[in-house]
Amino acid sequence: MLGVCLRGAHATVRKNCVRSPLTPLQSYRCYSTSRSSGASRVVALGLVTVGGGVGGTLLYSKWDPKFRAAVEKNVPYSDWLLGLALGPAPEDARLPVRKQVELNQPPSMLDKPKTDPKAKSQKSVKEAAEASGPESSLVPPPPAQSIQEASAEATQIISAISEVPSVPATCDSEAAADECKECHKHADVSETAAVASAEPLKERPVDEVTARLVQQDQEEEKLLASLSSRLEDSLASSAKATLQAIGAQEVALQAVTQHTRKLKDAMEAEAPSDEKSTQWKELEAALAERTAAVKDATTTLSKANEALEGLKSVINQAKGQKVAAARPLILAAEENLHQMVVDLDKVVSKVRSAESEAKVVSQYTELVNEAKQQFQREVSSLTPEIQANWKGLTGKLSVDDLNALIAHAHRRIDQLNRELAEQRVREQIHIEAALEQQKVEDHKVLDAAVTTAMGHVKEEARLNLEQKLAELREVMEAEMRTQLRRQAAAHTDHVRDVLKVQEQELRAEAEQVLNSKILDQETRYRQLTQEQLDNFTLDMNAAYARLKGIEEAIDSHAVAEETAREAHQLWLSVEALSYALKSAGADSPSMPLEDAAEAVRASCHDDFCSALASALPQESLQRGVYSEASLRARFNALRSLARRVALIDESRNSLYQYFLSYLQAALLFEDQQEAPPSQLSGADLDPFKLLSYASYCLEHGDLELAAKLVNQLRGEARRVVEDWLTEARLTLETRQVVSLLSAYANAAGLGTTQAP
């Protein structure tokens, strides 16, 4: 574009300024005016194009981020510009969207089992179960509770699906328990069924079971022991009480019978008065005894009843606890109880009969006493002075009294006869009534007796039944046991067979496993040993190598030191040699280099060095070499001579030629010193030129080039400078060798820092 602009400018200039020949100033003006009109147009056009391009790029990059990326990649600093103009690149906006999508996904998957635990559709449940696994790895930590719940839900769901009672993980057990509680609350059959089946199917470990069994046995035994002890205690106490009661009752019975007998005797017997009084006293004693005995009997009876009640309650309790082993005990206790109850009842009935008899007798006595008293009252009313014990007072009674008494007696007899007749008349009725009453009473008694007897019989029957049941039970148990034994035997046989087979299988399996494991172990062992060996060998090798290396290092170090020493020696000898070279005087050669060369040769330990050392020319060794300065001086002297014989060569060597050459030398002027060209042309082979070149070289210390140039001389000039050339050659050779040696010594000396 710049070219175009310039071309345009030139064209306009040419157009405008070609007409008149202008001075340079005017042409400048012409140039300036043309630029303002034509070039400005071009410039404006260019600016517009550039601006349009940039704006279009901006707009398009705003619209298409890929284009923007391409532009930024290819055009430097465009990213800064685009950033300034458009804002940051839109690639960042893409990532948060994706992340959000991802983030949105797992919470939704997480919420699914939470919000919808009763997922009926298996597919969604399976997805949730599947997703609940991997999503935990995707999402950065959700709350632990939800994961626990989710996992618990997942396990439950899985168990519900697969109908395998999956025991939830121990860490989730609490959550599972909570969940289980919740599930129990829910009215979801499948889940509750699954969960309910899951819960009781919680396997308790074997020792727990055995422990529980043992515990149960122990409890049973304890219970049994306690029961039996209680039964025994209560039995004992009740037996004691019953015996006591029976004893008391018998005592009471005896007392009552005695009392009645005594009463009867007292009533019937007509004994003398003192005996009567003793009798009455005895009677009173007997009565007291009877009452005491009866009271005692009643108390003991009540106690016995209480005891029996207690025993009954204990028996019932024992029955209620349903301990099988206690049944015979219970049975025995019941029998005992029954027996005691029966005895007690018998005795009580005896006592009652005795008491009734006693009542009858007492009634009779009362009647008799009443009659007697009445009679006595009658008698006393008739004969007030007569007291009781009228039988003894036979002499004291008066006639009136006697008559009154007899009359009273007669009247009484009549009354009594009348009563007797009445009684006889009413005898039947009375007897019937009495019979009725007796019947009723007999009925009552019979009923009572019957009820008691029935009760007893029932009790006996029940006891018998119980006994029979117990026996039967025992028999059944025995039979069951035999059957079970048979079954057990069969089972054991079967189990034995199965076990045998299983054992074989397992053995085979185990052997296989064992073999494989042994093989593995062996191979591993071998591997390990091999590894160990290898490692050991490696270590040994490494150590050996290191040792070797160390040794080598030491040796090489020693060698290096040796070489260093040698190199130093060499260097020193070379230095001596070069110093010997410098010992050349102004016109005399240096000292003979023989010694120095010998020293160098001595300190040479390789072929290169010795070759170099032997490359020293003999002359230098024996005579020494001239220094450059002396050579230079000589050359200057030789130069004039060479100039003088410049024309002389093989073909021109007459004296006339000598004269001519002398003349030439006198008349020809050349530069004292002229720098030699890099390549000699034919014209440069002129002796004078050569000499000036050589002079220049010598002045600038380049003996070699000077020698080379001088070597180009031909003819007599050459013959004249031959010696000088030889000397120069010698010096150059020697110098070269010495410099080589020196370089070599320096290199060797430098090189001795490393192993050669």
Add this chain to the structure above:
Amino acid sequence: MTSENMADEYGRKWDRCLADTAVKTATGLGVGIVLSVLLFKRRMWPVSFGSGLGLGMGYSNCQHDFRSPYLIHGHTVKVNA
């Protein structure tokens, strides 16, 4: 040393040459004088002849001396087949 010889050789040659020429010229002169006195009745020509002879001999010797490095002595070698 050699170079001195070479450079000096030139000088020495010239010295020798000149000396020789002088001697020869002198000798020729002398002989010429003698002959001219003895045989040739004191004419000039034997003197100049003699000196010329001497000079020429000296010159020739000188030239030969100066040429001597360039002289090639050839030998013919008969090859017996």
